[in-house]
Amino acid sequence: MKNISRRKFTAYTCFFAALFVGGIFAAPRLYAKKTPLRPPGALEEREFLATCIKCGQCVQVCPYHSLSMFDITQLNSIGTPYIDARKRGCYLCDLFPCVLACPTGSLRHDITSAADVSMGVAFVKDMQSCLTYKKQRVASEDLAQILKHSNKNDREAQTLERVGGYIGEECSICANMCPYPQREQAIVMFESSEGAVLPKIESKCVGCGVCAELCPSGVISVIPRKNYEEIYR
Numbered sequence: 001m002k003n004i005s006r007r008k009f010t011a012y013t014c015f016f017a018a019l020f021v022g023g024i025f026a027a028p029r030l031y032a033k034k035t036p037l038r039p040p041g042a043l044e045e046r047e048f049l050a051t052c053i054k055c056g057q058c059v060q061v062c063p064y065h066s067l068s069m070f071d072i073t074q075l076n077s078i079g080t081p082y083i084d085a086r087k088r089g090c091y092l093c094d095l096f097p098c099v100l101a102c103p104t105g106s107l108r109h110d111i112t113s114a115a116d117v118s119m120g121v122a123f124v125k126d127m128q129s130c131l132t133y134k135k136q137r138v139a140s141e142d143l144a145q146i147l148k149h150s151n152k153n154d155r156e157a158q159t160l161e162r163v164g165g166y167i168g169e170e171c172s173i174c175a176n177m178c179p180y181p182q183r184e185q186a187i188v189m190f191e192s193s194e195g196a197v198l199p200k201i202e203s204k205c206v207g208c209g210v211c212a213e214l215c216p217s218g219v220i221s222v223i224p225r226k227n228y229e230e231i232y233r
């Protein structure tokens with residue numbers, strides 16, 4: 001009888017330990033799904049929702065067409081701006097036109113440099129699907145969808161042209177296209193002890209989502225409204 005109880009106890013312990021460990025790994029993904037990625041300088045979410053007047057000025061002036069406004073399916077956020085990083089990240093423009101255009105300060109006007117931005121933090125969700133981990137070069141099919149992203153002006157065209165230049169090459173798109181001015185402080189490629197070359201998110205990542213947009217394998221996402229310390233330490 002005692003043995004059965006001990007076996008049951010061990011089974012319950014293993015079950016709850018698995019739930020706990022699973023929770024740790026699943027939490028960033030769940031959080032990323034329910035919290036929207038806001039433009040640079042956005043106030044804390046509740047304050048942002050209370051002060052944004054849904055004027056769309058930030059959306060209008062963004063030269064990269066990074067911003068969209070939530071529709072009626074997002075009831076409490078309807079009309080507010082967000083970024084779908086897989087479609088177009090934020091390129092951290094000089095002078096932040098979106099911030100300057102915001103009439104209410106919902107996008108904080110004291111944001112003046114990329115170092116002031118804190119949108120979230122990038123997260124490599126499936127390292128084994130990264131092209132360099134698999135030792136594969138970038139094929140044109142890998143970039144087919146990305147090269148269809150918005151291409152309405154010179155800035156957008158130059159960005160897509162740079163990405164297209166990786167066809168046939170080893171991938172380091174995420175690390176090389178990061179718009180943070182000192183990008184090696186935000187993301188680097190490093191060689192693991194097993195000899196695989198992999199991207200590594202560094203402490204200055206601001207969660208702009210450009211690496212998530214341009215990754216040909218789609219293995220990077222942004223965890224909105226979290227910082228490096230919260231996710232990696």
Ligand code: SF4
Pocket residue numbers: 039040061062063064065066067089090091092093096097098099
């Ligand atoms: S910083 Fe530039 S790319 Fe980013 S949302 Fe603002 S205007 Fe758009």
Ligand code: SF4
Pocket residue numbers: 121122174177178179180186187201204205206207208209210211212222
């Ligand atoms: S690593 Fe660079 S490109 Fe990726 S989210 Fe961070 S700052 Fe943006």
Ligand code: SF4
Pocket residue numbers: 129130131132133171172173174175199214215216217218219220
């Ligand atoms: S962009 Fe970065 S994460 Fe994506 S396949 Fe290339 S090296 Fe890997």
